Amino acid sequence: METRWKEDFPVSCDDDTYATRREFMKFLGLTSVAFFIGTCAAAAGQWWNRIRAGQSASIAIADLEEIPVGGHKLFRYPTGNDPCILLRLESEKFVAFNQRCTHLSCPVHFNSDTKQLICPCHFGFFSAEDGRPIAGPPKRRLTKLAISVQSAQVWVRLAGKERT
Numbered sequence: 001m002e003t004r005w006k007e008d009f010p011v012s013c014d015d016d017t018y019a020t021r022r023e024f025m026k027f028l029g030l031t032s033v034a035f036f037i038g039t040c041a042a043a044a045g046q047w048w049n050r051i052r053a054g055q056s057a058s059i060a061i062a063d064l065e066e067i068p069v070g071g072h073k074l075f076r077y078p079t080g081n082d083p084c085i086l087l088r089l090e091s092e093k094f095v096a097f098n099q100r101c102t103h104l105s106c107p108v109h110f111n112s113d114t115k116q117l118i119c120p121c122h123f124g125f126f127s128a129e130d131g132r133p134i135a136g137p138p139k140r141r142l143t144k145l146a147i148s149v150q151s152a153q154v155w156v157r158l159a160g161k162e163r164t
Contacts, residue, residue, distance in 0.1 A: 052078075058157040061086050061096070064149065070112035074099065077145065077156055083107060084145060086154065087128055089115065096156050097131045098143035108142065117142065 019027075062073050067088045077084050083099040087110055097117065099107050106121035110128065117126040124136030131142035148155045 058148070058155045060153045061156050062154045064152045064154065067094075067154075072110045072112075075156075078158065084156070085110060085117070086147075086156070089128060092149075094147045094149065094154055095128065095131075096145040096147055097126075098145070100142075101126075101138055102133070102140040102142060103136070103138040 101119035124138040
């Protein structure tokens with residue numbers, strides 16, 4: 001005599017785990033749609049960040065006397081989650097970069113003797129003049145910020161978004 005549950009569930013375990021071609025293709029189709037939606041959402045997020053960054057205004061970072069020649073100042077721009085570094089290379093030359101290394105986002109530090117930005121995590125070296133990688137694993141430049149000096153203050157905004 002069969003037990004009661006076998007009467008209620010007449011499908012054997014072997015038949016229960018079998019997937020038909022139609023079910024498999026449905027699974028692949030739905031997975032592809034999910035990946036497509038995820039990719040579109042990521043692209044839309046990047047697009048939105050670019051638009052938002054293009055609308056960001058210039059902000060005053062420091063007074064001219066605040067940073068000595070060969071000195072630097074850390075700040076956050078355009079949001080509180082974006083660490084940046086302002087460098088004074090010469091008396092009239094300022095440059096600013098995003099402080100995240102383009103290799104694995106470790107913070108870069110300024111060495112005024114060599115005029116290089118150094119990533120201590122994997123020994124990446126960047127030029128303080130233009131942010132290009134000099135040595136180590138990084139392959140891309142640091143994101144450069146546009147600098148202007150007005151009313152004895154240093155102002156910053158994202159490069160390429162400069163308004164005249």
